[in-house]
Amino acid sequence: MIEVIEERMNAFIAREIMFGKGAGLSRDTPLLEWGLINSLEMRALIAFIEREFSVHVPPEQVIAKNFASIAALARMTRGLLEASSGPTSAPTLAGVARR
Amino acid sequence: MSESPQRLEQLVERAAMLWPERAAVGTQTEVLSYTELDSRSRGLAESLRRSGVGRGDRVVIIAEKSVYSVVAMIAVMRVGAAFVPVEPSNPALRIAKIIADSGAVLTLSSNPSLALVGPVVDLESLDSAPPRNPSTGGGVEPFSGDDLAYILYTSGSTGTPKGVCISHRNALAFVEWAAASAGLECSDRLANHASFNFDLSVFDLYATFLVGASVWLIPADGSGVPRVVAAFLERHRITVLYCVPSVLIMLLEEGMLPSLQAELRTVIFAGEPFPLGPLKTLRRSLPLARMFNYYGPTETNVCTSYEVTAADLERNDPIPIGTPASGARIWIRDDDGQIARDGEEGELMVEGPTVMLGYWGQPPVVGGVYGTGDRAKRGPDGNFVFLGRTDSLVKIRGRRIDLGEIESALSERSDVVDVAVVVTRGVAARLRAYLVPRRSEAPSLLDLKRFLAERVPSYMIVDEVVSLTALPRTARGKLDRARLMRMENEP
Numbered sequence: 300m301i302e303v304i305e306e307r308m309n310a311f312i313a314r315e316i317m318f319g320k321g322a323g324l325s326r327d328t329p330l331l332e333w334g335l336i337n338s339l340e341m342r343a344l345i346a347f348i349e350r351e352f353s354v355h356v357p358p359e360q361v362i363a364k365n366f367a368s369i370a371a372l373a374r375m376t377r378g379l380l381e382a383s384s385g386p387t388s389a390p391t392l393a394g395v396a397r398r
Numbered sequence: 399m400s401e402s403p404q405r406l407e408q409l410v411e412r413a414a415m416l417w418p419e420r421a422a423v424g425t426q427t428e429v430l431s432y433t434e435l436d437s438r439s440r441g442l443a444e445s446l447r448r449s450g451v452g453r454g455d456r457v458v459i460i461a462e463k464s465v466y467s468v469v470a471m472i473a474v475m476r477v478g479a480a481f482v483p484v485e486p487s488n489p490a491l492r493i494a495k496i497i498a499d500s501g502a503v504l505t506l507s508s509n510p511s512l513a514l515v516g517p518v519v520d521l522e523s524l525d526s527a528p529p530r531n532p533s534t535g536g537g538v539e540p541f542s543g544d545d546l547a548y549i550l551y552t553s554g555s556t557g558t559p560k561g562v563c564i565s566h567r568n569a570l571a572f573v574e575w576a577a578a579s580a581g582l583e584c585s586d587r588l589a590n591h592a593s594f595n596f597d598l599s600v601f602d603l604y605a606t607f608l609v610g611a612s613v614w615l616i617p618a619d620g621s622g623v624p625r626v627v628a629a630f631l632e633r634h635r636i637t638v639l640y641c642v643p644s645v646l647i648m649l650l651e652e653g654m655l656p657s658l659q660a661e662l663r664t665v666i667f668a669g670e671p672f673p674l675g676p677l678k679t680l681r682r683s684l685p686l687a688r689m690f691n692y693y694g695p696t697e698t699n700v701c702t703s704y705e706v707t708a709a710d711l712e713r714n715d716p717i718p719i720g721t722p723a724s725g726a727r728i729w730i731r732d733d734d735g736q737i738a739r740d741g742e743e744g745e746l747m748v749e750g751p752t753v754m755l756g757y758w759g760q761p762p763v764v765g766g767v768y769g770t771g772d773r774a775k776r777g778p779d780g781n782f783v784f785l786g787r788t789d790s791l792v793k794i795r796g797r798r799i800d801l802g803e804i805e806s807a808l809s810e811r812s813d814v815v816d817v818a819v820v821v822t823r824g825v826a827a828r829l830r831a832y833l834v835p836r837r838s839e840a841p842s843l844l845d846l847k848r849f850l851a852e853r854v855p856s857y858m859i860v861d862e863v864v865s866l867t868a869l870p871r872t873a874r875g876k877l878d879r880a881r882l883m884r885m886e887n888e889p
Contacts, residue, residue, distance in 0.1 A: 318862060323844040331487075333847040334859025338622020338795065339826050342648070345623065358629040361620035 304352070304373040311347050312369070316340050326370040331363055341366060348372070354379040404543035405566040406573075407475040409607040410436055417584065421612040423468050423603070424634070430465050432610070435472065442473035449504065453478030453541065456500045456549065460486050460493070460507035461594035463615045468603060470506050471548070471594070475566075479503075480546040482561070483594040487618075488855045495558055496551050500758055543567040549758050550595055550696050553858065555790060555802030561758030562696045569600055571751035572699040575724040577605040579703060580638065580664050580690065586611040587634055587661075591621055591641040596797075597696050598668060601640050611638075621645075628654035635661045640692075642669040642796025647676045655683040668692035668700065669796030671716060671784060678711055693719035693784060695770050696798070698748045701726040702782050718781035719774070726750030730776055731769065738775070743785060746774040794827045797857050804860065807853040808833065813841055816869050818877055819860060828861040832869060832882060840865040 305326050313321025316335060330336045336344065344366070345356045356379065365375040403409050413422065414436035422435045430438065451457060457474045461467040461483040474481040482500050484493055486507075497505055547566045551559040576582075588606050590613050592598035606613040614634040620626030628649060631639065639646075639662060646667060649655050655662075665680070665687050672680075672691060681689065689706040704720025722728045727749045730738035738744040749767045756762040773785040790801040801819045808817045808831060816834040821827050831846065841849075843863050850859045870881040 317843060320843045320863070322842050328844065329851070331856065333844070333851045334856040334861075335847065337857060338644075338648070341622055342624070358620060358623075358626040361623045361626045362617075363619040366619075 301373050301377055304376050305369050307351060308369045308372050308376075311344070311351075315343060315347075324369075326373075327368050329368060330372075331367055336366055344372065348376055348379075352376055352380060354383050403570065403608075405475065405541060405545070406547055406569055406604055406607075407439070407472050409573075409604055410439065410472050413607050413610050417610040420584070420610055422607065423465050423613050423615070425464060425615045426617060426630075428465050430469075435465075435469065438469045439472035439476060442469055443476035446473060446477050446479070446504070451477050451479050451503055453545070455479040455504075456482055456502045456546075458482045458484055458493075458497050458500065458502040458505040458507075459594075460484050460505065462486055462508060463590075463593075463618045465615075466508075467594060468615075471603075474506075475547060478541045478545065480548055480563075482549045482551070484551065485593045485595050485855060489852050491852055492559065492854060496561075499551075499558060500549055500561055543570070546755065550597060552696050552798050553791075553800040553803045555800045555806070557803055557806030559803075563755040563758050564597075564699070565755055568699070568752050568754060569604065572724045573600065573604045573608055576601050576700065577608050579723065580605075580666060580688070582606075582609045582611060582638065582664075584610040586637045586664075588613045588638045588640070589631055589634070589636040590615045591627070591639070591645055593618065597699050598640055598642070600699065601666070622648070624648050624652040624654050628652075628658065631658050631662070637661050638664040638666070640666040640668070643667045643672040643676070644670070644795040646680055647673075650676055650679050650683060655680070659684050659686065662687055664688045664690075666690045666692055668694070670793040674713065674716055677706065677717060681706060681708065681711055691717055691719060692723070693782075694723075694748075694752075695772070697754045697768050698726065698750075698770070699752045700724055701748045701750065701752060702728060704781060716783070718777060718783045720781050722750075724750060724752045726752060728782060730774055730782075740776045740778060743773060743775045746770045746772045746782065746784075792821050794821065794829070794857065799829075799858050804829065804831070804850070804854060804858055807850055808846065808860075810853075811841065811849060813837060818869055818879070818882055820879065820883055822862070829858070830862040830864060831860040832864050832866055832885070834868055835865055 309324055313324055348354065348356055360375055365371055403412055413432040418433040419431050421429050422432045423430050457479050459467060459470045459481050471481045482496065482502060484496055543566045545566060546563055547569050549561040549563050551561050554560040582605055588602050588611060590599055590602035602613050614636065616627060616630050662684060665684060691704040691706055692700040694701040700723050702719045702721060703723040704718050706717060710717060729747050730742065730744040731747050732738040732742055732744040747767060747769055753763055753766055753768045771789055771791065772787055774782050775785065776782050792799050792801060804819045805817050808814055813836045814833050815836050818832045820830050822830050846863055847859050870878040872878045
């Protein structure tokens with residue numbers, strides 16, 4: 300599941316933040332350090348995550364560690380998905396399964 | 399101690415005597431009372447003295463949003479030295495440039511990797527050292543209000559940041575004016591949004607300490623995300639907020655200001671023009687709050703102020719920057735160097751107690767007069783109006799960026815023949831680099847970002863890149879920025 304989340308995240312950043320010039324963007328590209336994400340992009344990413352995966356990103360999750368890379372974003376998103384679906388449900392989550 | 403403090407650290411010493419138990423500075427996880435702020439900074443000052451730091455020295459502080467950073471600033475001033483606050487998000491190379499340029503004797507940081515560029519002391523370890531002799535406070539030493547208090551490094555056109563040198567007297571002239579003008583009271587709870595190398599934080603900290611109020615540091619990570627800022631303001635029942643307009647606009651867009659109106663009684667903004675539409679929305683969202691539009695470059699701190707009232711809801715032109723503040727004298731110099739008449743455009747000139755001593759390593763400001771490089775005029779109602787700039791200095795979300803610094807960094811690349819950086823204003827301001835590559839294959843956007851990340855702070859990293867075979871030049875060979883801007887949609 301995490302790969303699916305990373306893929307969607309990568310596509311969004313390449314399209315909306317890098318305006319289609321995302322060549323070389325990988326799961327480990329340092330998003331904050333290389334200035335790919337400033338405050339505006341951070342807000343766009345939060346809106347994207349909430350829309351795409353039907354989760355809520357609470358203020359305490361908005362920390363640099365969670366936005367450092369696509370891998371980190373996906374980890375946070377998966378955590379939110381798991382928390383919102385409860386401990387017993389399988390990883391076939393509405394947000395991810397939609398497409 | 400004399401009634402009116404001559405130095406910034408005396409504000410804390412005085413507050414600790416008058417209001418020992420009151421909260422002085424806090425974060426999500428920690429709060430220091432005035433007594434604690436006083437004794438901790440006294441302890442750290444003692445350690446600094448033992449390390450040989452003294453009057454006239456500079457100490458770089460890699461300033462995280464923590465109470466330690468505030469303790470460190472006060473401590474450095476207590477030994478008669480000046481502090482140089484640097485945002486932790488700066489790349490090591492730029493921090494090294496600042497350490498070298500300022501000739502700092504010490505760097506205080508919680509990041510040990512900086513030890514490569516000079517002596518670094520871990521803030522938290524030093525901080526816990528108890529004062530050896532609690533009776534030797536900084537206040538008894540013959541330091542002067544004319545001493546250097548801090549150096550704020552701003553973007554410089556040559557690629558090396560410029561250090562703006564501010565004395566205690568400079569800072570206090572602003573702080574005392576601002577506290578009175580905004581009607582600060584000891585019951586106020588201020589939020590600190592700006593980073594400590596940004597002069598908005600001088601108000602947040604020292605106006606607070608002047609009146610015995612408390613200041614709450616918004617964590618840097620989420621400072622651009624409305625829900626984080628709103629939750630913080632609500633949790634700490636903030637009454638006074640000073641920030642750049644873009645922060646307020648983002649809170650407005652997400653509808654997060656009305657819920658704060660019970661507590662938020664004063665809103666101050668500065669750093670860039672506030673667009674009229676959102677400003678009216680702000681005025682309507684907080685109908686009872688006082689609002690001030692401050693103006694002033696780092697070199698002068700706030701030198702004009704305009705109070706925004708309900709009457710401004712009727713206006714159709716941008717709000718003015720107002721009338722002189724902080725004891726400054728303001729005039730417009732026309733293109734012939736003469737004092738302009740009302741309504742005539744020219745450069746905004748400042749003379750007064752807040753004008754910086756000068757740039758570090760350069761001659762002092764001549765005659766105490768500073769030419770801002772900003773175009774402005776004085777309106778018939780006596781209010782000054784900001785019109786723009788003529789050089790390569792730009793503001794993005796209130797951050798001052800000299801495009802020359804980015805251009806200079808990019809021109810270090812061997813695969814780049816020529817480069818120009820512009821700001822595009824679409825939905826949001828973005829930095830776009832136009833470059834002439836040496837080979838047919840241009841460096842990728844990610845390549846450039848990685849390269850810049852080692853040289854400039856993250857807010858100066860370009861967002862877009864366009865390759866050209868040559869940059870447009872005027873007949874005299876100067877870069878034709880106007881034509882370049884028109885080329886922005888034909889990459």
